[in-house]
Amino acid sequence: MPASNVSSRARELRRQIARHDKLYYGEAQPEITDREYDALLRELVDLEAAHPDLSTPDSPTRRVAGKPLEGFQQVHHHVPMQSLDNTYSLEEADEFVARVERLLPGIPLAWTIEPKVDGVALSLTYRGGLLELAATRGDGTTGDDVTQNIRTIRSIPLKLEGEVPELIEIRGEVYLPKKKFCALNTEREKEGEALFANPRNAAAGSLKLLDSSVVSRRGLSAVFYGLGAVEGGKAPQTQAELLRWLKSIGLPVVPKCWEAVDEAEVRKAIAALESIRHDFAFETDGAVIKLDAFKRRDQAGTTSKAPRWAMAYKYEAERERTKLNGITVQVGRMGTLTPVAELEPVQIAGSRVARATLHNEEEIARKDIRIGDWVFVEKAGEVIPAVVGVDTAARTGREKKFQMPDACPSCGSKVFRDPELTAVRCLNPDCPAQIRRRIEHFAARGAMDIEGLGEAMVDQLVTAGLVRALPDIYALQAEKVSALERMGEKSTANLLAGIEESKGQPLWRLLFGLGIMHVGVSVARKLAGKFHTLGQVASASVEALESTEDIGGVVAKEIHDFFRLDHNRQLIESLRQHGLNFGEHDEHSVPASQQLAGETWVLTGTLGRPRDEVAELIRRHGGTVSGSVSKKTSYVLAGEEAGSKMAKAKSLGVPVVDEATLRGRLDA
Ligand code: IVH
Numbered sequence: 001m002p003a004s005n006v007s008s009r010a011r012e013l014r015r016q017i018a019r020h021d022k023l024y025y026g027e028a029q030p031e032i033t034d035r036e037y038d039a040l041l042r043e044l045v046d047l048e049a050a051h052p053d054l055s056t057p058d059s060p061t062r063r064v065a066g067k068p069l070e071g072f073q074q075v076h077h078h079v080p081m082q083s084l085d086n087t088y089s090l091e092e093a094d095e096f097v098a099r100v101e102r103l104l105p106g107i108p109l110a111w112t113i114e115p116k117v118d119g120v121a122l123s124l125t126y127r128g129g130l131l132e133l134a135a136t137r138g139d140g141t142t143g144d145d146v147t148q149n150i151r152t153i154r155s156i157p158l159k160l161e162g163e164v165p166e167l168i169e170i171r172g173e174v175y176l177p178k179k180k181f182c183a184l185n186t187e188r189e190k191e192g193e194a195l196f197a198n199p200r201n202a203a204a205g206s207l208k209l210l211d212s213s214v215v216s217r218r219g220l221s222a223v224f225y226g227l228g229a230v231e232g233g234k235a236p237q238t239q240a241e242l243l244r245w246l247k248s249i250g251l252p253v254v255p256k257c258w259e260a261v262d263e264a265e266v267r268k269a270i271a272a273l274e275s276i277r278h279d280f281a282f283e284t285d286g287a288v289i290k291l292d293a294f295k296r297r298d299q300a301g302t303t304s305k306a307p308r309w310a311m312a313y314k315y316e317a318e319r320e321r322t323k324l325n326g327i328t329v330q331v332g333r334m335g336t337l338t339p340v341a342e343l344e345p346v347q348i349a350g351s352r353v354a355r356a357t358l359h360n361e362e363e364i365a366r367k368d369i370r371i372g373d374w375v376f377v378e379k380a381g382e383v384i385p386a387v388v389g390v391d392t393a394a395r396t397g398r399e400k401k402f403q404m405p406d407a408c409p410s411c412g413s414k415v416f417r418d419p420e421l422t423a424v425r426c427l428n429p430d431c432p433a434q435i436r437r438r439i440e441h442f443a444a445r446g447a448m449d450i451e452g453l454g455e456a457m458v459d460q461l462v463t464a465g466l467v468r469a470l471p472d473i474y475a476l477q478a479e480k481v482s483a484l485e486r487m488g489e490k491s492t493a494n495l496l497a498g499i500e501e502s503k504g505q506p507l508w509r510l511l512f513g514l515g516i517m518h519v520g521v522s523v524a525r526k527l528a529g530k531f532h533t534l535g536q537v538a539s540a541s542v543e544a545l546e547s548t549e550d551i552g553g554v555v556a557k558e559i560h561d562f563f564r565l566d567h568n569r570q571l572i573e574s575l576r577q578h579g580l581n582f583g584e585h586d587e588h589s590v591p592a593s594q595q596l597a598g599e600t601w602v603l604t605g606t607l608g609r610p611r612d613e614v615a616e617l618i619r620r621h622g623g624t625v626s627g628s629v630s631k632k633t634s635y636v637l638a639g640e641e642a643g644s645k646m647a648k649a650k651s652l653g654v655p656v657v658d659e660a661t662l663r664g665r666l667d668a
Contacts, residue, residue, distance in 0.1 A: 062151060317379070
């Protein structure tokens with residue numbers, strides 16, 4: 001293609017991609033499929049890689065995650081980011097309006113009422129229309145430079161549309177959509193990672209990640225509602241205008257805003273917002289009441305902490321009062337006993353709540369929760385039910401204090417108190433409740449992926465006494481299984497076939513399935529990649545384990561200790577006798593061919609399969625995988641959103657290929 005055509009094609013692609021980003025994120029009305037979108041982006045990545053001089057600061061290829069950072073730089077806000085005074089009382093909201101009216105006597109005032117987005121405050125700086133900086137509030141004057149992470153959020157434009165001031169600071173909130181929050185926690189639970197308490201914590205935690213490729217996968221969004229510094233150009237003069245203008249220059253704004261002229265109208269708006277707030281993608285914890293005209297805001301002024309012209313009215317979290325019928329105790333996979341509130345069912349924020357975790361006995365004592373109490377239940381982050389307090393006035397004297405049992409409710413063995421972890425644990429490795437949980441985990445999709453071996457099936461097998469320990473699932477007999485309730489011949493055959501098939505699962509799945517504390521999928525993969533067989537992992541020293549990528553001292557010790565406990569050794573020996581693949585049969589430990597012998601490959605971008613797997617495939621065929629491109633690189637394998645490595649390959653004349661090419665060579 002002639003150079004001029006290339007550059008006009010790149011421009012056209014950028015224009016189209018920006019338009020589709022807006023349709024997708026700004027208006028939720030995509031016109032093309034994800035696949036078509038990816039093809040456009042891919043074409044642009046390729047063009048820019050081949051012609052690095054064509055790359056522009058606002059190119060969507062810049063959203064591709066950069067190198068992990070060491071830490072965040074501190075940056076100064078041109079105009080400080082203040083906080084807001086807040087109240088839970090409508091009378092105080094009235095008083096606020098009246099107070100501002102007294103401050104500005106004789107001037108008719110207009111108010112705007114907006115959702116108070118429960119996210120993480122963010123300031124964007126655009127210079128010459130291009131995104132230059134994204135910073136958190138920090139102490140209000142100085143915040144963290146989170147630009148690299150913010151660039152991965154596709155709803156935030158890298159370039160503003162239309163006429164904009166030379167320098168402009170735009171203020172708003174980053175949030176994790178409620179749906180993404182639920183999915184993220186489900187995922188983390190599977191991986192044995194700590195859960196986020198609510199979407200705001202999850203958003204804050206995500207922004208603090210030093211690796212922007214992880215941030216990019218979280219699916220953060222943002223909305224904007226305010227201005228900081230404005231230099232070299234004009235900006236709107238009222239809030240209503242500002243929201244319209246922000247939208248017109250390409251920024252997502254709060255989805256709704258009401259106007260009011262007095263206390264009564266302000267109250268009406270607060271009520272109207274309350275009735276629809278659960279429909280927003282973000283959590284709304286209140287209404288922000290602001291003077292509409294910026295000139296009036298200047299006249300009202302600010303205190304050192306908060307403006308005098310705005311106030312947040314906070315909604316009470318949706319809370320219901322219900323009876324605590326009992327407290328049951330659940331035994332987790334690792335033997336931890338968790339008290340659970342058994343509630344008289346109530347509807348809260350759109351769903352039925354009958355149970356809520358009470359975490360541990362300290363928590364119960366701190367809130368003085370007693371069995372038979374009338375309690376208040378809320379949904380933390382509109383999602384997870386929690387008992388937040390007790391209606392002590394309703395006590396009759398017949399309520400009973402809860403005591404954590406001294407014996408495990410499942411197996412009856414004496415429990416162990418771990419004062420440091422405020423945890424009570426059952427240490428009996430043969431405890432049926434733990435076995436149930438462990439088998440469920442072992443068979444789960446992310447682990448050994450045994451079809452048909454879900455919670456209900458595990459429960460049946462354990463209850464019927466057919467399974468007393470994990471290895472027993474490999475000794476199940478068809479006659480016994482088909483005698484169970486609702487188990488026909490066909491479902492029995494399917495279950496047994498699934499169990500049999502699982503014996504060949506790769507080592508990392510087995511390692512994850514064993515349920516070693518802190519060993520999630522990614523640690524399991526790293527272990528398998530480094531040690532190759534279960535025997536090698538089991539006999540590795542703490543130091544050897546610790547020298548594995550992503551494994552720190554605590555995790556290394558946990559893994560080391562796991563393999564030194566007698567019952568775990570027996571478990572593993574028994575699994576070996578049943579013929580499970582301990583890595584010896586993993587494709588990666590046995591060279592499959594020498595097709596790629598002598599070749600060095602560099603992987604970049606998002607591949608169709610996890611990068612570890614593709615790397616293993618290359619190694620199995622005799623190739624070497626390296627992290628950086630040099631003259632010695634034989635091939636760069638580029639997936640979607642490939643960035644600088646691909647550009648470097650092109651400049652060094654290293655061939656860039658895709659996964660299909662690799663597969664083609666290996667099939668040949
Ligand atoms: S206006 C001078 N509008 O809530 C500060 N703030 O608790 C003007 N917030 O610091 C802020 N939604 O981070 C404003 N619609 C909204 C908001 C909002 C959320 C945040 C903001 C503020 C904090 C105060």
